[in-house]
Amino acid sequence: MTVLRSALFMLFLSVTTVLIVLALLCVFWLPTRQRRLFVMPWIHFVMWLIRHLLGIKTRIEGTANIPTVPCVILSKHQSAWETFALQTIFTLTSFVYKKELHWLPFFGWGLRLMPFVGIDRAAGKAALNQVAERGKQRLAEGYSVVVFPEGTRVPPGQKHRYKIGGAWLAVAAGAPVVPVALNSGECWRRQAFLKTPGTVTVSIGPAIDPAGKSAEEVNELAERWIETEMRRISPHRYRHAAKHAETEAPTQSAA
DSSP: OOOHHEEEEHHHHHHHHHHHHHEEEEEEEOHHHHHHHHHHHHHHHHHHHHHHHHOOOEEOOOOSSOOOOOOEEEOOOOHHHHHHHHHSSSSSSEEEEEGGGGSSHHHHHHHHTSOOOEEGGTTTTHHHHHHHHHHHHHHTTTTTTEOOSSSSSOOOOOOOOSSSHHHHHHHHHTOOEEEEEEEEGTTTTTTOOOOOOOOEEEEEOOOBOTOOHHHHHHHHHHHHHHHHHHHSSGGGGGGHHHHHHHHHHHHHHHH
């Protein structure tokens, strides 16, 4: 049944992606805000498929922490699930993504028509400037900017280095940072065809005010909250690390 559901989901997703992008190309003349809103019914349809066809439900915690002003969202990234879900949890979002995705047929064309922030990740310091310049513009237009600070999808229980781009943008724009922990990888593994039924927990942390803080400090605060929260919502993924720390403690004390 899981195989059939996953196959049907991929079929529906592929067909509707082509259709929505073709529709977007037909209304390319619309203002950017209208094009962004134009795709939202499709996003809600995909989330409906995820819930009712794949059997993946959503539990959201901390919605009271969402600011009433545009913010920078620093989120854990485990699967493609959150690229859809975060658009329904937060109002009017703009994603930071790698420009190489523009080469993907239909999907990449659709990205070009969205008020998102495409960057050249190989550009080093110039990439930070791209995030700051374009991200500030999106924030000023009323969008909350979503950044995956680890830069790629990371399997449950693992962690990559948190890149500073999102925090850099928040400090430059004076926008609050909202840290988000989630465990979508429990149901939707990275680059996996099969999606298993279950419940994804999304935990939204208290907003971090960047005033008087460096980008490094903001990034560290967000990373600390997210990684601590990940151990709460997916404790079974970190038991090995906890046991390892316990066995190391006596040795360190003796030293």
